[in-house]
Amino acid sequence: MLWFDQIAEKLDPSRPIIVNDSKTPSGRVHVGAVRGVIIHDVVYRALKSRGFNVSYRYGVDDYDPLDEIPKGQDEFFRQHLGKPLCNVPAPPGSPAADVAEHFISEFFQVFDELGVGAERYFVRNLYRSGAWNEVIDTMLRNAATIRRVRFEISGSKRAENWHPFQVVCENCGRIGTTEVVGYDGKEVEYHCRPTLVKWAQGCGHHGKMSPFNGNGKLPWNIEWVAKWVTFPVGVEGAGKDHSTAGGSREVSEATMRAIYPGSQPPYNIPYEFFLVGGRKMSSSKGVGALARDMADFLPPEILRFVMLRSQPQHPVDFAADEEFMVKLFNDYDRVHARAYSPEAAAGDPKAKDDKRTFDMSQVTDEGGYYDANFQLVTALAQMPHLDVEAEIARRKGAPLSEVERRHLRRRIQAARVWLDTYAADEEKIIVRQSLPERAKTLSAAQRAFLRAVAAQLPGAPSDDDGLQALIFDAARMTPLPSGDAFKAIYRVLLDRESGPRAGSLLAFLERDFVIARFNELDYDRDALMRETAVTAAAFATWLRDPKSKVSSIRLGQDALSVEQALARAGEGPGTLDFVVTAADGKTQLKRVAEGGAE
Numbered sequence: 001m002l003w004f005d006q007i008a009e010k011l012d013p014s015r016p017i018i019v020n021d022s023k024t025p026s027g028r029v030h031v032g033a034v035r036g037v038i039i040h041d042v043v044y045r046a047l048k049s050r051g052f053n054v055s056y057r058y059g060v061d062d063y064d065p066l067d068e069i070p071k072g073q074d075e076f077f078r079q080h081l082g083k084p085l086c087n088v089p090a091p092p093g094s095p096a097a098d099v100a101e102h103f104i105s106e107f108f109q110v111f112d113e114l115g116v117g118a119e120r121y122f123v124r125n126l127y128r129s130g131a132w133n134e135v136i137d138t139m140l141r142n143a144a145t146i147r148r149v150r151f152e153i154s155g156s157k158r159a160e161n162w163h164p165f166q167v168v169c170e171n172c173g174r175i176g177t178t179e180v181v182g183y184d185g186k187e188v189e190y191h192c193r194p195t196l197v198k199w200a201q202g203c204g205h206h207g208k209m210s211p212f213n214g215n216g217k218l219p220w221n222i223e224w225v226a227k228w229v230t231f232p233v234g235v236e237g238a239g240k241d242h243s244t245a246g247g248s249r250e251v252s253e254a255t256m257r258a259i260y261p262g263s264q265p266p267y268n269i270p271y272e273f274f275l276v277g278g279r280k281m282s283s284s285k286g287v288g289a290l291a292r293d294m295a296d297f298l299p300p301e302i303l304r305f306v307m308l309r310s311q312p313q314h315p316v317d318f319a320a321d322e323e324f325m326v327k328l329f330n331d332y333d334r335v336h337a338r339a340y341s342p343e344a345a346a347g348d349p350k351a352k353d354d355k356r357t358f359d360m361s362q363v364t365d366e367g368g369y370y371d372a373n374f375q376l377v378t379a380l381a382q383m384p385h386l387d388v389e390a391e392i393a394r395r396k397g398a399p400l401s402e403v404e405r406r407h408l409r410r411r412i413q414a415a416r417v418w419l420d421t422y423a424a425d426e427e428k429i430i431v432r433q434s435l436p437e438r439a440k441t442l443s444a445a446q447r448a449f450l451r452a453v454a455a456q457l458p459g460a461p462s463d464d465d466g467l468q469a470l471i472f473d474a475a476r477m478t479p480l481p482s483g484d485a486f487k488a489i490y491r492v493l494l495d496r497e498s499g500p501r502a503g504s505l506l507a508f509l510e511r512d513f514v515i516a517r518f519n520e521l522d523y524d525r526d527a528l529m530r531e532t533a534v535t536a537a538a539f540a541t542w543l544r545d546p547k548s549k550v551s552s553i554r555l556g557q558d559a560l561s562v563e564q565a566l567a568r569a570g571e572g573p574g575t576l577d578f579v580v581t582a583a584d585g586k587t588q589l590k591r592v593a594e595g596g597a598e
């Protein structure tokens with residue numbers, strides 16, 4: 001069973017459940033924050049699909065203070081450090097009413113694109129409307145209990161007059177600098193301290209005011225408790241850094257139990273980080289990998305997939321290199337294919353899991369559709385003379401549906417973003433206009449192989465699979481290990497070690513150009529013999545090995561039995577080219593000569 005269904009199994013279907021998550025909108029949001037959003041969304045969907053009365057709420061913690069200056073905006077924001085985010089104006093040019101709205105609206109746009117079905121709320125409204133007056137009063141009256149619980153769980157000791165509340169200073173408007181030292185049931189007494197925090201300076205004001213109707217806020221982990229109690233929250237995950245023993249999550253849970261006896265803290269889903277590695281991702285534009293950037297890059301279903309396919313307690317290491325990207329899309333396509341396979345229809349558990357993973361990755365349900373291979377799309381996107389949509393339709397063997405065309409265009413966009421932003425030069429497919437200098441290091445066998453392919457191309461099929469088969473056949477008849485054969489192709493065409501599927505590459509390049517390029521290198525016959533021949537003894541061992549599955553053997557015009565072939569090979573001297581056909585019908589050359597490989 002998949003992780004989200006395991007969670008659903010543990011919850012009570014007879015009671016309404018609120019899934020809750022939140023974010024402090026203190027800057028442009030990093031893609032790592034999307035992991036929590038998707039984990040909660042997937043649990044919400046899993047509960048909904050099982051008939052739970054469930055809703056998903058996503059909170060904007062905008063009464064938190066501005067505690068650092070958003071990148072590149074020093075001048076504008078410095079004066080506002082310490083104020084509640086919802087009271088800080090948006091930077092010039094922004095259509096938003098305040099900085100909280102400014103940053104969160106970009107993130108919520110990503111929610112829409114990812115099909116995240118959360119109801120959004122702003123914490124400012126809970127404070128200002130008075131909806132939380134009662135819970136604030138309860139927390140202030142229980143200040144001693146909160147201090148004790150905090151100390152018992154986390155070891156952090158607060159002053160005897162510390163209260164779990166911060167007001168917005170009447171004099172300077174800051175909330176991050178104030179300290180409440182008393183509560184009489186109506187008003188709190190507070191100081192606005194110049195040195196309470198390092199990142200903002202309080203004004204020194206000392207006063208009394210009502211804590212209600214938006215005049216201040218609870219500390220963030222007591223705010224958690226306020227949500228849990230008032231909504232009430234049934235499921236809320238937290239990053240692993242909060243979920244450690246003695247960590248803030250445990251403090252909040254113990255506080256809830258101490259102040260509201262008999263209450264049940266929400267089901268926790270501790271989740272690991274979404275790490276973005278790789279050379280360019282972390283440094284691009286100096287802001288790290290933003291959720292917005294990643295949503296512009298990856299198609300939404302791929303971004304959901306990479307976030308949800310791993311267990312929450314496992315970190316995800318994302319990298320934008322070619323190997324990771326190709327594997328990610330191929331993994332998704334495999335899950336997609338198995339989701340709609342006959343095995344899935346027949347109820348095979350693994351295939352059913354794949355269907356569930358696939359469904360959870362979708363923005364909306366569109367059924368099955370043809371996926372264009374990402375590596376192929378990326379290769380095609382680099383061939384200026386080609387119409388990518390037409391090429392993909394040709395490979396599908398039928399016109400693309402509207403859904404398929406939309407997904408293909410999104411993959412083309414992903415390919416272009418990848419090529420422009422993340423791909424290293426050696427990962428790009430640049431068809432070399434002349435023979436690369438490094439092609440001269442190819443072996444005689446590799447050169448002979450290229451010439452053999454060139455000789456067959458004029459009458460060869462034009463489809464990717466037919467050309468791929470031709471390449472394998474030519475390699476076996478050289479003979480040359482297929483890995484070395486592919487390297488030879490990539491080297492002379494792209495000056496690379498690897499590349500897109502070679503059959504596809506040959507299919508979308510001009511054939512005359514390929515033939516001429518493959519014929520450009522001469523090879524030394526004696527060197528070819530030295531590189532490709534084996535000794536009679538090595539040949540005999542291979543022939544007798546059942547794994548070789550020898551079906552028939554020819555030498556020139558003569559058909560030979562295994563015994564006859566062994567006898568001829570042992571006679572020597574000179575070079576003998578045996579053509580051996582295996583049980584699967586594939587034919588290969590076995591070159592036997594004195595001085596060949598053992």
Ligand SMILES: [Zn+2]
Pocket residue numbers: 169170171172173174192202203204205
């Ligand atoms: Zn002040």
